[in-house]
Amino acid sequence: MAHVFVSRALTGDALDRLTDAGHDVDVWPGNLPPHPTELRERVAHAHGLLAMLTERIDTALLDAAPQLKVIANYAVGFDNIDMEAITARGIAVGVTPDVLTDATADLAFALLLAAARRLAEAQRAVRDGRWRTFEPQGWLGADVHGATLVIVGGTGRIGQAVARRAAGFDMNIISLGRDGDLHQALQHADFVSLHAPLTPQTRHLIDDAALHAIKPGAILVNTGRGGLVDQPALARALQDGRLAAAALDVTDPEPLPADDPLLDAPNLLVVPHIGSATRTTRGRMVHMAVDNLLAGLAGDPLPHPAPVPRK
Numbered sequence: 001m002a003h004v005f006v007s008r009a010l011t012g013d014a015l016d017r018l019t020d021a022g023h024d025v026d027v028w029p030g031n032l033p034p035h036p037t038e039l040r041e042r043v044a045h046a047h048g049l050l051a052m053l054t055e056r057i058d059t060a061l062l063d064a065a066p067q068l069k070v071i072a073n074y075a076v077g078f079d080n081i082d083m084e085a086i087t088a089r090g091i092a093v094g095v096t097p098d099v100l101t102d103a104t105a106d107l108a109f110a111l112l113l114a115a116a117r118r119l120a121e122a123q124r125a126v127r128d129g130r131w132r133t134f135e136p137q138g139w140l141g142a143d144v145h146g147a148t149l150v151i152v153g154g155t156g157r158i159g160q161a162v163a164r165r166a167a168g169f170d171m172n173i174i175s176l177g178r179d180g181d182l183h184q185a186l187q188h189a190d191f192v193s194l195h196a197p198l199t200p201q202t203r204h205l206i207d208d209a210a211l212h213a214i215k216p217g218a219i220l221v222n223t224g225r226g227g228l229v230d231q232p233a234l235a236r237a238l239q240d241g242r243l244a245a246a247a248l249d250v251t252d253p254e255p256l257p258a259d260d261p262l263l264d265a266p267n268l269l270v271v272p273h274i275g276s277a278t279r280t281t282r283g284r285m286v287h288m289a290v291d292n293l294l295a296g297l298a299g300d301p302l303p304h305p306a307p308v309p310r311k
């Protein structure tokens, strides 16, 4: 029998598969993540860990978990995990690819459309009683059809799924892989959607220079990771109107502190990291995480291992 710590209550009954296999499962009861000290205590005797991206898996955590054999990250991204420290200890790491591709691409497109047509502001005006009549010059947004969308991380699963949606909206698509010329592409962008993984190389990929290279009046959508964007630079680009709008599912940190200057920027839409948050997708993610745990605890190769990051 192995001991598994699960860092948050999860949807559905997939965790029963662990108990059915004879494992002992400890689920963190709170809605907020365990504090790092609490996490270290809870993994002290764990052989398996089902972690959210809110859990920082670093040397301190691994030192506190000497029996750990497998970590199932409840995400396709794994930038919360120090992979070098993991590899040195021979711990297996699993992720949840594919099942969240379409849900995340749907959200990216929802944000793109919402930002283009100013839905959040428009709804606020209606609710606040500020909308009096049809306004021939009011609420003018940007056309999506015929516009150019730059997809950063365009060769990945989610980037490609966004491209399929964009094609259905008659957009021109510039899909950038790892070695594409970002600044050159940004000059043509009416919209930019970010889907690159967060690595030391991609941190603050969208920085001041990128935001100066971007076509004036473009709209930025980020459903990848908050760290891809230099947020003070983004706040400045929104303040001085270089960007028409930004729509973010992810920020750094999450959530943004109430006094973060980015929250004062105009034309900013922020939602609380809900890319994969559909009932079906989240249910499938738990099953994939459990598949990874069961394999890792049995000493078998994981069905959905974290890819080895390229340098």
Ligand code: DGY
Pocket (backbone or CB within 6 Å): 053, 074, 075, 076, 077, 078, 100, 224, 275, 276
């Ligand atoms: C992921 O999977 O990496 C998402 O950000 C959370 O679902």
